[in-house]
Amino acid sequence: MxxxxxxxxxxxxxxxxxxxxxxxxxxxxxxxxxxxxxxxxxxxxxxxxxxxxxxxxxxxxxxxxxxxxxxxxxxxxxxxxxxxxxxxxxxxxxxxxxxxxxxxxxxxxxxxxxxxxxxxxxxxxxxxxxxxxxxxxxxxxxxxxxxxxxxxxxxxxxxxxxxxxxxxGVPPERIVDYLTLIGDTVDNVPGVEKVGPKTAAKWIAEHGSLDGVVAAADSIKGVAGENLRKALDWLPTGRKLITVxxxxxxxxxxxxxxxxxxxALREVDQAGLQDFYRRFGFKTWLREIEGGALGAAAPAAPGAAAAGAGAAAADPAPFPAGPPLPRDYETVTTWERLDAWMAQLQAAALVALDTETDSLDGMRARIVGISFATEPGRAAYVPLAHSYGDAPAQLPLDAVLDRLRPWLEDPARAKIGQNIKYDLHVFANHGITVRGYRHDTMLQSYVIEAHKPHSLESLAERHLGRRGLSYEDVCGKGANQIPFAQVDVARAAEYSGEDSEMTLHVHQALWPQIEADAKLRHVYEAIEMPVSTVLERIELHGVLIDSAVLARQSHELAERMVALEQEAYALAGQPFNMGSPKQIGEILFGKLGLPVKKKTATGAPSTDEEVLQELAADYPLPSKLLEHRSLAKLKGTYTDKLPLMVNPATGRVHTNYAQAVAVTGRLASNDPNLQNIPIRTPEGRRVREAFIAPPGHVLMSADYSQIELRIMAHISDDPALLRAFAEGIDVHKATASEVFGVPVEQVSSEQRRYAKVINFGLIYGMGAFGLASNLGIEQKAAKDYIDRYFARFAGVKRYMDDTRVAAKAQGYVETVFGRRLWLPEINSGNGPRRSGAERQAINAPMQGTAADLIKLAMIAVQQALDAEGRATRMVMQVHDELVLEVPAAELEWAREAIPRLMAGVAQLKVPLLAEVGVGANWDQAH
Known part of the structure; x- marks a missing residue:
């Protein structure tokens, strides 16, 4: 996941x-x-x-x-x-x-x-x-x-x-050894004569590695042993050739x-493909593009398609294409026709609403046109700001918005959209707060089938067998793309009207599926729809940035980098370009004679991060090089770049929270990505100092404590875990006490560290191999720890076993709140694919429930702020943490209310705990 x-x-x-x-x-x-x-x-x-x-x-x-x-x-x-x-x-x-x-x-x-x-x-x-x-x-x-x-x-x-x-028969890290022994006939790389896969795997299992096999060559008997000894001089070259x-x-x-x-994957070039398919005679695919096979589904598995069972390369549509839907799109350019449509909007039970704008960034976009639909196939487009040579006369934008404002802001007038958060931003840019959104087809799809695409185009093809115009169809693409304001009004009406009425049409296919399932309906109505409007408000408010702090940090990083350069020059005995792998290689391996760990594609000694980390354990210069690289990346990616993303009008950064991306339900932050700010180094953590509160305010960080382990305790019903959380015992110490058989008060820091890795590792499906790698221990010892854990926490083992069975029976798992996470490979005949799906089945309910909880917390906090007329504002959501901007006068209230609200969004078998910190900036709030 x-x-x-x-x-x-x-x-x-x-x-x-x-x-x-x-x-x-x-x-x-x-x-x-x-x-x-x-x-x-x-x-x-x-x-x-x-x-x-x-x-x-x-x-x-x-x-x-x-x-x-x-x-x-x-x-x-x-x-x-x-x-x-x-x-x-x-x-x-x-x-x-x-x-x-x-x-x-x-x-x-x-x-x-x-x-x-x-x-x-x-x-x-x-x-x-x-x-x-x-x-x-x-x-x-x-x-x-x-x-x-x-x-x-x-x-x-x-x-x-x-x-x-x-x-x-060997793990991935021994594949090179395995292939070196058997050779590669395709590439003409000899191996050991008459040594096949079984013998190679057996030797590696017995001796640990190719080096171990070579060391034991004299003791290996028979013809295979003789052939091995004959090949000893060749094997280093063979291994070199086979190593990627x-x-x-x-x-x-x-x-x-x-x-x-x-x-980045680009949009499919439909026009170019149409010409390509026509040139090479691919009639089935050509009909899909031209609409002759409406709603063609995902292509068949390529193994089947390429097997020659026929020329068709696509499965039938999941929804059969019926007769074309009659389309009646009106372009509204007079007050009389706008008033007629306003009467229809007032009378309609549900209206689809769509905006066309001058920007894909909703927080900066201005309206070019608006469309409405009250039934599939019928829509109206109101052009408002098209500007090209012979553009027809249009109604004035501000006057139309004033006419529409009472309906737009009326919560009793039910509305629907596709990705309503974008349109909320667009109308807010014009001073309008749209109320009454009942549905969002993007979120309906996300709740039903989170693992599939959620664009309107994808939904229409998948659920209606309809194909519509794309943005590129009307605006062009690449360097030749034109602003929407320059699109011909008639073409714009066709595109926008289709978006509105198709949204209603998709809703008619998706809503009955949600309405018929109480759990899905709860996730949709109680979590996804309300959190969408909360996110819009968080994005619009933004978080204040002190660019001067970042500038000072950039300066300090630059000074430290210069000092590191001087220290490196002294260790090298000469100046050199610290950004040049060639010069670094000449210093490390030529002048200083450090051991070469691996080589680049050109045969030069590698100076990549992995090599430098290995060398840094024994030599001082590689450590200086690593620190220099780390600081250069921090400076270029964050302290230099983040100020450029500040909105000069607000002094704030306004991130976008993508709601329908992660299949677990988690939010994704972008432009800028506030969830990816580095915190593993002191220099990285200092970046958070630049996220500040305005005068008279503080920033508050409210973070769920050990949320996924608490969820594990709840859903596994394990008595030992439940007891640890109920009594407020350090859960990692409690685990160490059980696994190592010592009283909690005698658990050492090393035992606690081991237990922490085990706790989180099992949540993410880690086996003995992964645990051994993380702890730096033998695989057998890691397996012993896992066996001891399951013996002591039998409820966790039972949960894992029962979840696999349930997932196989129904094809999905659920969060505590009913969010459905599909597992297409859970009954696969392919063992590795099935095993991967089983690991996902165990982990997904915990990740998904954590995502549901933080969304419920955001909703609860915002409702409390609104109900009490508070000036406190949520400014960020990062993983399991909320960050709020709190006026000094409301600090006492916030310290008590925010963690209480977060802890109260659900009643689990263990108490939820939210911890808060306060400071003038985000770093101090931690």
Whole structure:
């Protein structure tokens, strides 16, 4: 369950598979299209199934790589690419780009190395990484953050750590050793003669690693032992060839490297695809775009699509397409027609409302036009600020808003929208507080199926079999995109009117599903809808920033960086460029003779963070380099950049809280991301000093204490956990007391640390391997700790077992409040995928319930503030914490009321506890 995903496709590994699946498929003019077809089917399926922030399709570039220099016979036996496949390479690249994917080819390195580098950088920045590949070599990249999927297997095969171990008999960190022993015939890398997968796995299990096998070579008997001894001189080269390089310099190939923003998935180019499908004869996909197959669903699993069972690449629509809906969209340009529509709005039971604006940022947007709908198929568009050469006469904006204001601000007039928070901001920019919103189709979808896309376009296709105009259809895209004010009024009326009436139409499909389920209705009506308006108010108010504090911090960071440079020069015995990996390498490994830990793709000694951390344990200069890098990142990302995001009119930053993104129900903050401010270093924590209270106020931080462990105690009903929380005992000490068999008062700090890792690790599905890695102990010892934990906390074990059974039976799990979290893979025939879903089943109710609780807290606090006419304002929500701006006169009230309100939003089997801190700035409030 993750909020950030990088999706990487190993394009080169799929070319031949896609080609051989449909070798005889050709366009009407005879051009080969089998590989193109298979590739498109896979890319469409991946994007629908795994919505991601960032992605790339990576291909091998033409020409030799550094491995050819190491071993001239590398891949020498490969036959030339068949001409029919070679002809399809460029069209495949074109199709992938039209589908919105960045395409990456890096001369001099293989696709595997680019993928490995991207995966490492993404994982380090907090992403989960899914690599779609058929290449077993990439199994060495698998970590808790990196998973492989072979999309052309039937069914698609997913390999996490457990899956790699089950498939190959060795864990991911031993895949290189395993492959070195068996060799790679595809790449012409010899292994040990007559040593296959079983023998390699057996040797590694017995001796721990390839180095262990080599050390024991003289004791290994039989022909295999003889062959091993013959290969000893070769094995280091073989291992070098097989190891995926993960520190390639992608500068010039990924803009702003190592940032990942250039790899953001783009919108699908529907017009470009339409031309492409027509050129290559893909009639089914062409009909989808042109509307001949309304509502085409997600593409079939690519393994099936590429198997040649037919030319169609898409499953039937989940809702069959009926006859086209009659459409009656009126453009309102006279007071008479506006008054006629106003009468309809007053009489309607529910009105869909949509704004067209001059900006996608709701807090800065101004209205260009407004549309209404009272029934599907029928709508009105009121153009108000279209400005182009021959634009028709339009009603005056301010006068129309004055006419609409009583209806907009009347809470008794029921309204509906798609993403109402945006429109609330837009109307607020014009001095109007819209009341009476009863429904939001985006939130309805989020409550029913959080794991799927929630755009109006997606909802209409998925639930109605309808396709509508996109923003790009009317405004264009890229550098040629025009402001909405320059869109032809007739075209704007078609687009905006459709948005309004389609919103009503989608509501008719979604609302009955929510209305029929009491739990879903509670989540929708008691949590998601009310918190949406609370978030709008928090965003609009913003949080005050002291840019001078950030400027001083930037100056101090710069001074410290200069001092570090001088210290580094003294240790090196000469000045050098601390931003140059080449010069750093020359100093560390040439002049100072430090041991080389690994090499870059070009064969130079690596100076990446992992290497420097390892060297810093024994040598002083690498430590200085690491500190310098850390401060440079902090300065560039936060202390320099955050002041640029301050609204000059308010002196505040106004973040956006994305409500329908995380499948667990958690909020996501962006522009700026206030939930990602670094707090692990003193310098990072100081950034919070710049978040200040205005004169006469203080900032208050109110944070739920150990919320997920309390939720675990509640849902597991474990007596020992319930007792610890009921008696106010330190839960980590209580756990240590049970696991280590000592009285609570005798628990050592080290035992408490172990218990804390166990407590949180089990919540997140950590097994013995992960626990051993976190604690730096043997895997057997970690397993013993887990066994002891479950023996003492039998209720937790019972909860985990029962949850797996329930999830398999119903296909989803729920939070305490009824939020539904679907698990599509819970009954998968693929063991690793099923295991992953089981871990999600255990963790999701806790993450989701914590998300529900903080949302309920926000609602309760805002209601209390409004009811009592308080001047206190919520200014931020960060994870399980609320930050409030409190006038000095209300501080005594807030100290008592805020934690009480937060603790009172739900009655669990253990007490909820919210702790508060107060200060002139956010840091002091902690």
């Amino acid at each position: 993750t909020e950030k995903l990088l999706l990487l496709v190993d394009g080169s590994s799929y070319l031949y598979r896609a080609y051989h699946a449909l070798p005889d498929l050709r366009s009407p003019d005879g051009f080969p299209t089998g590989a193109i077809h298979g590739f498109i089917a896979m890319m469409k399926w991946l994007r629908e199934r795994y919505p991601a922030e960032h992605a790339a399709c990576v291909f091998d570039a033409k020409g030799p790589t550094f491995r050819d220099d190491w071993y001239p016979a590398y891949k020498a036996q490969r036959a030339p690419m068949p001409d029919p496949l070679r002809q399809q390479i460029e069209p495949i690249h074109e199709a992938v780009r039209l589908l919105g994917w960045p395409v990456l080819e890096v001369p001099g390195i293989e696709a595997d190395d680019a993928i490995g580098t991207l995966a490492r950088v993404a994982a380090a920045s907090g992403h989960q990484v899914l690599i779609s590949t058929g290449d077993k070599d990439l199994a060495q990249l698998v970590t808790p953050a990196v998973t492989l999927m072979n999309t052309m297997a039937k069914p698609p095969e997913v390999l996490d750590i457990a899956g790699v171990t089950a498939k190959f 390089v993960t520190d390639c310099d992608l500068t010039g190939h990924v803009p702003d490297w190592p940032a990942l923003e250039a790899l």
